[in-house]
Amino acid sequence: MCKDCGCSLGGNSALSMQFHSHPTLNEPHTVEVISKILSANDHEAEHNRAHLDAKGILGINLMSSPGAGKTTMLEALIKSKAFKIGVVEGDLETNQDADRIIKAGAQAHQIATGQTCHLDAFMVHEGLHYINLDEIDVAVVENVGNLVCPAAYDVGTHLNIVLLSVPEGDDKVSKYPVMFRSADLLVVSKVSLLKHFEFSLERVKKDARALNPKVDIIAIDSKTGEGLEALIAYIKAKKAAR
Helix, strand or coil: CCCCCCHHHCCCHHHHCCHHHCHHHHCHHHHHHHHHHHHHHHHHHHHHHHHHHHCCCEEEEEECCCCCCHHHHHHHHHHHCCCCEEEEEEECCCCHHHHHHHHHCCEEEEEECCCCCCCCHHHHHHHHCCCCHHHCCEEEEECCCCCCHHHHCCCCCCEEEEEEEHHHCCCHHHHCHHHHHCCCEEEEECHHHHHHCCCCHHHHHHHHHHHCCCCEEEECECCCCECHHHHHHHHHHHHHHC
């Protein structure tokens, strides 16, 4: 786990501010350090967003647990040719996802975070320098697979899209509320597997809208193409609105 968001101390102060969960987090110095980290990150995020705005680019922060299907969904979007996409990839190690994105036909740059369980605005700023922004209209930050820490960091995008895959179970929205509360769009992925799992779409929708009444929800399967047109239409509408 990362050393700067507080999760490595036994409780995620950057998300919940419940410092009592670990004695160290009660110390004023710790609170001050974490506050400074988040403040500096937010300043850099505004810089990233302004940079994207100047180029007319829609920025998307794509978040989920590992294996929910973020990269597969991006491959499907790239192959649809509905957008010119550039991707900043975040993983602890390897260039595997960036290689997949490039093979699918889009620009990509990999950020290897080491022990850090999320991307921040500074990492994204670095990654954007490796993308030719004049050749894209959508910039996607594929965040590190994690349902906790990425939600605490503004990376300088315009939309938060969170994936929840059917094999993960329909209880994750209520178990990881911070992530789903921050979502503009919840994508339920791998829906072709519904017949093999006890997974209630209605429960997911109910739980998500209890946390976030304004959240949009789309069910997709990137392999079969189900729901992909709805997702493309959603992104087009958000891009046009900007």
